[in-house]
Amino acid sequence: xxxxxxxxxxxxxxxxxxxxxxxxxxxxxANGTMRVGKYTVSTAPLIGAPFGALFEVTxxxxxxxxxxxxPADEITRITDTERDNSNLFDRNTENQKLTQEQIEELKKxxxxxxxxxxxxCSNSATFEKKTEFAQDKYKxxxxxxxxxxxxxxxxTARMISEAYYDKCPERVWNLRHDTLxxxxxxxxxxxxAKVLVVEHCLGLVTAAAVERLxxxxxxxxxxxxxxxxxxxxxxxxxxxxxxxxxxxxAYASSLLKDKAAVExxxxxxxxxxxxxxxxxxxxxxxxVTGASEAAGEQAAQADDGKQQAEEAAGAGGExxxxxxxxxxxxxxxxxxxxxxxAAGPDAGAGAGPSAxxxxxxxxxxxxxxxxxxxxxxxxxxPRPEALCSVLVSGFDCCLLAHPxxxxxxxxxxxxxxxxxxxxxxxxxxxxxxxxEALAHLQGSRNAVMLQxxxxxxxxxxxxxxxxxxxxTCSGSGGYLLSGIKVVPPEATPLAAALVQHLxxxxxxxxxxxxxxxxxxxxKEAAGGEGEGQGDGEGRGRWQVSLWSxxxxxxxxxxxxxxxxx
Amino acid sequence: MSxxxxxxxxxxxxxxxxxxxxxxxxxxxxxxGINSMKAVYITPKGRFENRFGVFRHQSWVxxxxxxxxxxxxxxxxxxxxxxxTPELWTQVLRHRTQILYLADISMxxxxxxxxxxxxxxxxxxxxGSLTHSLVRAVAPTGHVHTFEFHAGRVEDAAAEFQQxxxxxxxxxxxxxxxxxxxxxxLHGQADAVFLDLPxxxxxxxxxxxxxRPNGRFCGFSPCIEQVQRTSEALSANGFTDILTYECLxxxxxxxxxxxxxxxxxxxxxxxxxxxxxxxxxxxxxxxATAAAAAEAAVAEAEKADAEAGAEEKGEAEAKGEEKxxATAAxxxxxxxAxxxxxxxxxxxxxxxxxEEEKDEGPMPPPxxxxxxPACVQTVSCRPSLEARGxxxxxxxxxxxxxx
Ligand SMILES: C[S@@+](CC[C@H](N)C(=O)[O-])C[C@H]1O[C@@H](n2cnc3c(N)ncnc32)[C@H](O)[C@@H]1O
Numbered sequence: 001x002x003x004x005x006x007x008x009x010x011x012x013x014x015x016x017x018x019x020x021x022x023x024x025x026x027x028x029x030a031n032g033t034m035r036v037g038k039y040t041v042s043t044a045p046l047i048g049a050p051f052g053a054l055f056e057v058t059x060x061x062x063x064x065x066x067x068x069x070x071p072a073d074e075i076t077r078i079t080d081t082e083r084d085n086s087n088l089f090d091r092n093t094e095n096q097k098l099t100q101e102q103i104e105e106l107k108k109x110x111x112x113x114x115x116x117x118x119x120x121c122s123n124s125a126t127f128e129k130k131t132e133f134a135q136d137k138y139k140x141x142x143x144x145x146x147x148x149x150x151x152x153x154x155x156t157a158r159m160i161s162e163a164y165y166d167k168c169p170e171r172v173w174n175l176r177h178d179t180l181x182x183x184x185x186x187x188x189x190x191x192x193a194k195v196l197v198v199e200h201c202l203g204l205v206t207a208a209a210v211e212r213l214x215x216x217x218x219x220x221x222x223x224x225x226x227x228x229x230x231x232x233x234x235x236x237x238x239x240x241x242x243x244x245x246x247x248x249x250a251y252a253s254s255l256l257k258d259k260a261a262v263e264x265x266x267x268x269x270x271x272x273x274x275x276x277x278x279x280x281x282x283x284x285x286x287x288v289t290g291a292s293e294a295a296g297e298q299a300a301q302a303d304d305g306k307q308q309a310e311e312a313a314g315a316g317g318e319x320x321x322x323x324x325x326x327x328x329x330x331x332x333x334x335x336x337x338x339x340x341x342a343a344g345p346d347a348g349a350g351a352g353p354s355a356x357x358x359x360x361x362x363x364x365x366x367x368x369x370x371x372x373x374x375x376x377x378x379x380x381x382p383r384p385e386a387l388c389s390v391l392v393s394g395f396d397c398c399l400l401a402h403p404x405x406x407x408x409x410x411x412x413x414x415x416x417x418x419x420x421x422x423x424x425x426x427x428x429x430x431x432x433x434x435x436e437a438l439a440h441l442q443g444s445r446n447a448v449m450l451q452x453x454x455x456x457x458x459x460x461x462x463x464x465x466x467x468x469x470x471x472t473c474s475g476s477g478g479y480l481l482s483g484i485k486v487v488p489p490e491a492t493p494l495a496a497a498l499v500q501h502l503x504x505x506x507x508x509x510x511x512x513x514x515x516x517x518x519x520x521x522x523k524e525a526a527g528g529e530g531e532g533q534g535d536g537e538g539r540g541r542w543q544v545s546l547w548s549x550x551x552x553x554x555x556x557x558x559x560x561x562x563x564x565x
Numbered sequence: 566m567s568x569x570x571x572x573x574x575x576x577x578x579x580x581x582x583x584x585x586x587x588x589x590x591x592x593x594x595x596x597x598g599i600n601s602m603k604a605v606y607i608t609p610k611g612r613f614e615n616r617f618g619v620f621r622h623q624s625w626v627x628x629x630x631x632x633x634x635x636x637x638x639x640x641x642x643x644x645x646x647x648x649x650t651p652e653l654w655t656q657v658l659r660h661r662t663q664i665l666y667l668a669d670i671s672m673x674x675x676x677x678x679x680x681x682x683x684x685x686x687x688x689x690x691x692x693g694s695l696t697h698s699l700v701r702a703v704a705p706t707g708h709v710h711t712f713e714f715h716a717g718r719v720e721d722a723a724a725e726f727q728q729x730x731x732x733x734x735x736x737x738x739x740x741x742x743x744x745x746x747x748x749x750x751l752h753g754q755a756d757a758v759f760l761d762l763p764x765x766x767x768x769x770x771x772x773x774x775x776x777r778p779n780g781r782f783c784g785f786s787p788c789i790e791q792v793q794r795t796s797e798a799l800s801a802n803g804f805t806d807i808l809t810y811e812c813l814x815x816x817x818x819x820x821x822x823x824x825x826x827x828x829x830x831x832x833x834x835x836x837x838x839x840x841x842x843x844x845x846x847x848x849x850x851x852x853a854t855a856a857a858a859a860e861a862a863v864a865e866a867e868k869a870d871a872e873a874g875a876e877e878k879g880e881a882e883a884k885g886e887e888k889x890x891a892t893a894a895x896x897x898x899x900x901x902a903x904x905x906x907x908x909x910x911x912x913x914x915x916x917x918x919x920e921e922e923k924d925e926g927p928m929p930p931p932x933x934x935x936x937x938p939a940c941v942q943t944v945s946c947r948p949s950l951e952a953r954g955x956x957x958x959x960x961x962x963x964x965x966x967x968x
Contacts, residue, residue, distance in 0.1 A: 002778040002966055003678075003756045019806065052779035053966045054805070070805055070965040158675055178668075178812055181675035185667060188650040190701045191681045192572030214681025216572055216705065393585050396571065396648075419585055420631025421648040435819045435946035442819075448596050448645055449653075452817040452946060455668070460789075460809040460958065462796045467789060469811075479817075486631045486645050 002050035004154040009047055012236050014159040016151040022163035024155070024236060036064075037148050046152055057148040059107040059116065064150065071114065071149070097123040113147030120146075133466075157208035160233050164204060172201040173403045174429045176477040179455040180208055186425040186482040187397040191216040194386075196395040196417055198222045198252070198410060200230065200402040205427075206247070207233035209399060215242035218386040220395070221249045222414070224405075231380075248382035255391070255417055262391045394419030401427040407437035407481060415446070418485050426481040434481040447483040454479050568592060569649055569697075569729040572681075572705040587625050587632075587646060592729060594653045596645040604649065604657045606728060617642020649729075651697040658725075661718050664694035665761065668814040669785065669956055674702045676961045677757040677781045681706055685757040686775055688712040688742040688768070693722045695759070700726075700734045709735040710751060712742050746771030753777060761785045765960075769798035778966040787957040795960050804962035811958055817946040825940050 007013065013025040017037055025034055030047045033040050039061040046055075046064070054067040098106075098120060106116050120142050121127050127135060153159050161177040183205070189195055189212045197219060199205040206229070209219045221229035229249050396419045400410055407426045418424065424447075428434050434452050441447045455477035459470045568591045587593060587607060595603045595613060605613055611622035618636025625634060630648035635641075647653060652667060665673070673695065679685060679702035690696060690713035699709045713719050719739045726735050740748070743764050757780060758772040765784040772782055782804060784795045792809055799807050 003776075003780045003964075050778060050966050052963065068967055070800075070803055156678055158678060177675060178672055178810075181671035182667060182814065185652060185671040185674070185698065188571075188652065188701075190571055191704050192570065194571075211680055212702070214706070216681070396585075420629045421585070422631070423650060423652075431817060431946050432944075435817065436944045438819045438946075439821060439944045448647070449599060451599075452819055454815040454817065454948070456813045456815055458811045460792075460811065462792055462807070462809045462960070464793070464797070467793055484631070484647055486647075487629065487633060 002052065004051035006048055006050050007046050007152060011238050012155045013046075013051075014153040014155045014163055016153050018147075018149050019151075022153075022159070022166050024160075024163065025152075026236065036150050039148065049152070051152060051154040053152065055150040055152070056113060057150065059109070059111050059113055059146075067149070095125040096120065097125065107146075114143070116146045117142045155236050155238065157204065157211045157233070157237070160207060160236055161204055164202060164233070172204055173401065173427070174476075174478055175201050175204060175401060175427055176455065176457065176474060178457045179427065179477040179480065180204065182453075182455055183399060183401070183425045183427055183480060184208055184212060186423060186480065187399050188423040189213070189397050189399070193397045194218045194220075194390045194393075194395045194419075195397040195399060196220050196222060196390075196414060197229070197399045198224065198402050198405075198414065199400070200404065201427075203230040203233040203235070205399050205401045206231060207237055209397075210234060210239065210243065210247050211237065213243075213246045215240075215246060217246050218382075218390055219247045220255070220382070220390065221247065221380070222252050222255070223249060224252050224402075224413075244380075245383065246386075248380045248386065250382060250387075252414060252417075256413075258387075258391050259394075259416055390417075394422060396422045398422055398424035399427075400424070403428045403430065403433075407433050408440045411437060411441070415485075420485055420487045422485045424483060424485065427478060428481075429476075429478045431479045434479050438481055438483075441483060445486075447485050450481070450483040452479060452481050569654075569731060570701060570704050585648075586627055586629050589626060592649045593625065593630075594647040594649050594657060596647050602647075602653065602657050604654070613644075615642070615644070617644065620644070651701050654697050655694045658692055658694060659721075660692055661721060662689075662691035664692045665785065666694070666953075666956065668812050669959060670695055670698045672810065672812050672959055673759060673783050673785070674698055676959070677759065677783055679703055679707075679757060683707040683756040684710070684754055685759065686710050686712075686747055686751060686755045686772070687759045687761075688740075688747075689714065689762055690718060690722045690737055691761065692718070693725055695761070696722065696726075696735060696737075697729075697731075699759070700731050704734050707734070710747075710755075711735060711737045712740045712747070713737065714739060714741040742771075743767045747775050751775045755780055757781045757783070759783045759785070763791075764794075765791065766794040766798035769795065769802050769804075773802040773804065773964060776964040778964055778968065780964045782960075782962040782964065784960045785957050786960070787955075789958065792958045792960055799960070799962045803965045803967070805965045806963040807960065808962070809958050809960045811955070813953060813956070815952060816949045818949050819944060819946045822943050822945055823940045824943055827939050 007028065009028065009030045011028050013028055015023045015025055015034075015036065017023070021037075025043075028034075028043055028046065030044060032043045034043050035041075036057055039057050041057060041062060041064050045066060049055075049066065054070075055064040056067050057063075058065050103116065103120075106119065117139060121135075121139060124138070127138065130138060157180070158177055161172075161175070161180050164172045165174075165176055187195065187209075189209050191212070191214050193213060194217055195209045195213070197206045197209055199221075203221070206219060206221045213219060221231060221234075223229045231249075234247065395417055398414065398418055400407065400414075402410060407428065411424070411426070426434060426437065431452065431454065438450050438452050441450055457477055458473050461468055461470055568588075589607050589609060591607045593605045593607060595605050595615075597603075597615060597617070603613075605611070605622070607622045607625065609623065613620040613622065618641070619638070620634060621637055624637060625632075625646055628634065628646065630646060632646050633643050634646060635643045651670075655664065655666060655670070658664070677683075677685065679699065681703060683703045684707055685699055685703060687696060687699060687709060688711065690711040693711075696709060696711050699711075703709060711722070713722065716739055719737055722737045726732055726737065742760075743762055746768060747758075752774045754777075755772075755775040756777060758776055760768055760772070760783070762768065765786060769782075776782065782799065784792075786792050786795065796807055796809065
């Protein structure tokens with residue numbers, strides 16, 4: 001059995017033309033046609049063929065013909081270096097005995113392109129006298145003109161990534177396949193993982209995570225503002241129901257509220273029983289909508305349920321406002337409510353949710369796109385047990401690829417959702433914002449193993465006696481910030497005082513109560529307390545203080561910096 | 566014994582999830598710093614000692630991964646306890662051979678199209694750095710068959726897989742793969758083959774026999790000659806899409822820097838003009854200017870402090886002794902800044918002294934061209950000075966789909 005199975009009616013494909021150009025075919029129809037380069041060919045021969053099979057466009061340009069043996073020209077073994085080009089005058093037309101009319105004739109007769117190339121070679125007056133290098137080159141040139149090879153590929157995250165990078169790199173923020181690969185490694189994404197994704201790369205990161213999970217674990221495509229999490233790439237893959245089942249979409253605000261609620265009542269017992277009134281409302285919502293997920297008829301009803309539950313959640317959150325961690329969720333809410341343009345107090349300049357405007361998604365919306373209102377969960381409903389698990393123990397992987405959001409702000413916003421020892425990786429095409437986020441995290445002492453790296457990739461041409469790096473290659477694969485979340489050290493009285501101060505200085509907008517507060521508070525506190533502690537981390541390159549505040553909220557501390565070298 | 570993979574974690578059953586807390590037999594990555602980590606296996610009587618103190622394993626049990634723990638007996642030292650991942654393992658493992666690192670490993674896993682359920686063949690096992698990532702990718706239903714001809718390495722790798730709870734997912738066997746190829750029993754069974762051997766081209770035919778149609782091949786070779794031969798063998802054995810890549814991850818250092826925004830333009834000191842050819846005099850003059858510059862810089866910095874201080878005041882009080890420390894640090898930073906300025910001034914003075922040797926005019930005070938604040942704090946990054954230049958070439962290929 002072929003490693004990727006066979007092509008079926010209704011499958012999505014990535015078409016690889018001459019190993020040079022990638023394009024997508026969605027919902028292949030057995031009796032349809034598709035465009036391959038400049039030709040329009042019947043799709044029928046693809047059905048039942050293995051993914052990865054090779055086809056050639058017939059010379060009449062109307063049909064596809066399966067190629068059952070590898071074309072010989074992958075690498076031509078060069079043995080003869082005796083002949084040289086010195087007595088050749090390269091005027092192709094005169095050396096070619098076949099006339100243009102004859103060639104046209106051959107094409108119309110339906111001969112395969114490869115046969116035409118062979119004929120061209122044998123009818124070339126100079127072909128035999130050329131060096132093997134030159135013969136090779138001639139053949140390749142002619143092949144390019146007369147043969148169109150087509151390989152239908154399985155739309156894996158890798159193929160989709162390569163195709164996107166080829167076709168529209170700016171729409172995936174130049175996220176290259178090798179960078180995506182490193183991101184998945186650093187995130188420790190694998191079967192059983194609970195992955196939080198916030199991205200703006202056509203769903204590519206989400207798709208890759210879903211693929212790596214193989215039907216076990218959870219991937220939450222997280223929505224920040226009114227724009228749905230992109231899922232384009234997910235919709236291009238042929239996922240079976242099991243593989244698909246790991247994916248759900250959710251508003252970050254809902255997750256944060258529920259997380260706070262769960263922490264408030266240590267409420268697992270509550271959730272596993274019959275969802276009493278005290279249980280987090282969005283879980284109730286998920287239970288209602290989850291049960292009727294696929295049923296189109298029940299959709300409206302489910303939406304109602306969702307909405308009501310959501311309102312309840314809102315109210316619950318309101319009550320809890322003074323208490324504790326719900327504060328953080330409220331902040332995120334505020335940012336969302338402000339019509340998507342205003343940033344929350346902890347979203348820095350340029351990090352407004354609407355900043356990605358010019359890249360606005362065209363969301364393919366089928367009957368499943370009902371995630372517009374209510375603030376609940378979207379077209380991919382969470383399974384209650386998945387939701388419960390991520391809320392109780394937190395996400396253990398986090399992948400962020402939303403470059404228009406300042407990573408410091410984004411990390412701060414979702415931080416409470418991550419489990420201790422969670423691995424995270426943040427992609428950006430720019431180093432600077434990631435450097436700032438790294439400095440911030442290092443100051444906060446909330447994460448270790450912090451690394452900022454740029455990916456570099458160079459393809460090589462490997463041919464006998466002609467091996468060298470490609471003349472052009474992509475300049476940068478972008479940057480990754482990665483690290484591992486650690487449990488913040490307990491706040492000292494001193495730190496608590498600092499938090500109090502911060503709170504009053506910022507008009508109470510940023511920090512919550514003074515008790516054992518949510519992570520964000522504790523984090524700033526930890527940074528303040530940590531000054532000059534000279535512990536394990538202190539052996540790093542610099543010892544510093546808090547977030548410099550140069551481009552971040554007004555409530556941040558500004559301390560001077562001591563570079564110890 | 567089995568906390569290495571998320572899919573091995575016991576099903577969560579109650580109020581606290583057992584996969585996120587440390588238990589007996591677990592592998593824990595003890596983190597002291599980014600370049601100082603150790604793998605520790607939790608045992609009932611176990612102790613961990615480092616220069617910060619002594620820790621009893623027992624006191625770690627029940628703590629969530631990611632915790633910071635303090636040394637026993639009221640010590641001041643502390644470490645972080647991290648959940649193991651293949652990436653961390655690559656950092657802490659005992660090197661028996663050269664190993665693959667993150668950049669190459671990620672490329673291999675991605676380009677081999679590995680996913681849960683895949684069957685992958687590997688040789689040699691070496692130190693098992695790559696193997697852990699292969700296992701993670703194919704778990705919980707796939708399998709890694711890894712082959713190594715060095716008996717000791719086979720044993721070590723097997724012991725590690727056992728300790729990490731991976732025995733269901735990986736089989737390590739002793740075999741000379743370049744001589745004998747992969748076992749016949751694996752023919753037609755593999756979705757992917759990976760070779761990190763001195764002569765991968767010798768194994769290409771066997772790899773072709775083991776791979777299913779459309780299966781993926783990867784060879785890692787440090788030298789281009791090996792790549793050349795492997796490429797030729799691949800095209801002779803029915804492979805297609807033969808591509809060679811080199812990949813690296815460039816590490817960046819992040820610094821906070823305080824940059825001076827004031828450009829001081831000092832005039833040539835008078836002393837120098839009187840004795841144009843006397844080097845000692847020039848030196849003296851430069852020093853005088855430098856001192857003045859340093860003073861000015863400190864004054865400037867203090868002014869900036871006062872400005873920033875408005876916001877900082879309350880916090881400074883709250884911080885008490887820590888503030889004192891910070892202030893000391895600032896003092897040093899300022900002194901440093903002053904030194905830099907002074908140095909520049911001295912250089913300038915000397916240069917000018919040479920140019921204007923014959924000018925006898927009186928010496929005006931140094932001028933300053935002042936912009937907004939005296940200095941700005943920036944976060945900046947640059948590639949680490951020490952960087953990996955080359956690891957090896959990765960050759961990828963796909964088995965042609967004949968039937
Ligand atoms: C560079 S190491 C592999 C490192 C491994 N990729 C890792 O990441 O840890 C190469 C290994 O191949 C083994 N080896 C060399 N020749 C072999 C052969 N003919 N058959 C099997 N293993 C071989 C060596 O003993 C060595 O352990």
